[in-house]
Amino acid sequence: MHFLLAGILLFLIFDLLPRDTSDNARSIQVGTEQLLPLIMYRNPRLDPEEASELLASLNGKQRNGLVETYIREEVMYREAVALGLDKNNYNARRRLIAELEYINQGFIRESLIITDDDLQAHYEDNRVRYFVAPQGTFTHVYFASDQRGDNAAHSLAEEELLQLNESNIPFHQAASHGDHFLYHRNYVSKEQEEVASHFGRGFAGDVFALTASDTQWKGPIRSAFGYHLVLVTSIKPGYYPPLKEIRVRVEDDVTRLRVEEEIERFYREVRSTYFISIIEPENAP
Secondary structure (H helix, E strand, C coil), X not given: CHHHHHHHHHHHHHHHCCCCCCCCCCCCCCCHHHHHHHHHHHCCCCCHHHHHHHHHHCCHHHHHHHHHHHHHHHHHHHHHHHCCCCCCCHHHHHHHHHHHHHHHHHHHHHHCCCCHHHHHHHHHHCXXXXXXXXXEEEXXXXXEHHHXXXXXHHHHHHHHHHHHHHCCCCHHHHHHCXXXXXXXXXXXXXXXXXXXXXXXXXXXHHHHXXXXXXXXXXXXXXCCCEEEEEEEEEEECCECCCHHHCHHHHHHHHHHHHHHHHHHHHHHHHHCCCCCCCCCCCCCC
């Protein structure tokens, strides 16, 4: 019922609204110039030449569908403008700003020239951002302390440690031992921070301090949940990758920063052409 009333009200507004009924105001022209932006909006990765080729390749039915889509959008857009929906509409304002910034970014990116020296300088100034943290690979056998008490869990873990090492239980057979753990059984190439988020910082620090071995189980190690026996098969130390290894990432970062700087410069230049007056509230301190 509410939707029906809203629809009736909307049509009444359209009927009562004064509008320009001249031929030009009620005329909609649809051709390549109008359809290309629609195609590029639907396919943002296409450049104008590719969009033109796509438009030319459409069959009659596809082109007619595209034409009707454009007409529908244009009709609804004009009616929205006639209703004044573009006035004092913050969402519409933000869309226009975003479109202008998008266009500016495109022009700026096309004109940017970034040299090897630029990349090297940025890399040297921001090396800490590109540090690759240590990574560890391990599996664990868990003994819950809340189910059997802390002392009992620790004793059981010590007994199991002897059996695991005597039997040379490998990485892939750990799942058949111990209790079910809340998170994962196996951790492959995980950073210390991620391990800490699952077990606690103390546990993560202890694991990453161990020497890797394909056969030697270690523990028990305390976590926030109980005790664990761990088989650490790999600990890769952290390192600073050479520029050639992360060149694409560094180039993306430099490009983003340059674009941000140019957009800010553009804004400052355009802002300086306006006469700005700030009206303070009457009761301002």
